[in-house]
Amino acid sequence: MQIRVDLAKIxxxxxxxxxxxxxxxxxxxxxxxIVIGIAEAFAIDRRLKGIRTPRPLTHELLASIIEKLxxxxxxxxxxxxxxHTFFAQLLIRQNNELxxxxxxxxxxxxxxxxxxxxxxxxxKVFRDAQP
Numbered sequence: 001m002q003i004r005v006d007l008a009k010i011x012x013x014x015x016x017x018x019x020x021x022x023x024x025x026x027x028x029x030x031x032x033x034i035v036i037g038i039a040e041a042f043a044i045d046r047r048l049k050g051i052r053t054p055r056p057l058t059h060e061l062l063a064s065i066i067e068k069l070x071x072x073x074x075x076x077x078x079x080x081x082x083x084h085t086f087f088a089q090l091l092i093r094q095n096n097e098l099x100x101x102x103x104x105x106x107x108x109x110x111x112x113x114x115x116x117x118x119x120x121x122x123x124k125v126f127r128d129a130q131p
Contacts, residue, residue: 002077002120003028007109010048012041021109023078023121032129034086040106047114059110066111070094073117076108081128 008024008031019041024031036044043059056064066073071094080087088105090112091098103111109119121129 001123003123003126005078005119005121007044007048007113007119010041010045012038012045014038021106023119025126030126030130032126034105036104036106040104040110043110044106044113047110050114059107063111063115066092071099073112073115074098076103076105076112076117076119078105078119078121078125080122081125086125086129 004026005023006026007021009020009022011020011022013019017038018035019038020033021036021041021044022031022033043057046053047059053060063073071092074091074093076088076090078086078088086105088103088108090101090103090108092101093099111117112119
């Protein structure tokens with residue numbers, strides 16, 4: 001079973017390479033953090049704030065490529081947790097076909113956040129991520 005989550009918080013500490021995003025159940029109280037890199041944290045933060053750069057950065061480029069090829073990001077699914085590492089799938093619909101693309105959660109979120117792409121977490125991952 002997949003649980004819908006929201007990006008509840010992004011914590012950026014410029015003195016560290018490791019940043020944190022917190023995902024929280026859409027209609028619940030459970031939440032968990034994911035450690036991400038500083039580049040991904042800034043990309044997510046920029047896209048949340050609608051800050052445009054003079055030239056497309058990697059996440060904007062990839063989002064543009066998906067759209068220009070007739071694809072639409074349908075959802076993000078955080079589907080596994082192994083040795084403190086989260087795994088995700090970006091699901092893209094193109095010509096009525098659903099394409100699953102392996103992704104780091106931070107990259108998938110950076111791609112989808114400005115377009116309102118829903119984020120889901122497998123129940124098993126939610127349970128395993130709880131302290």
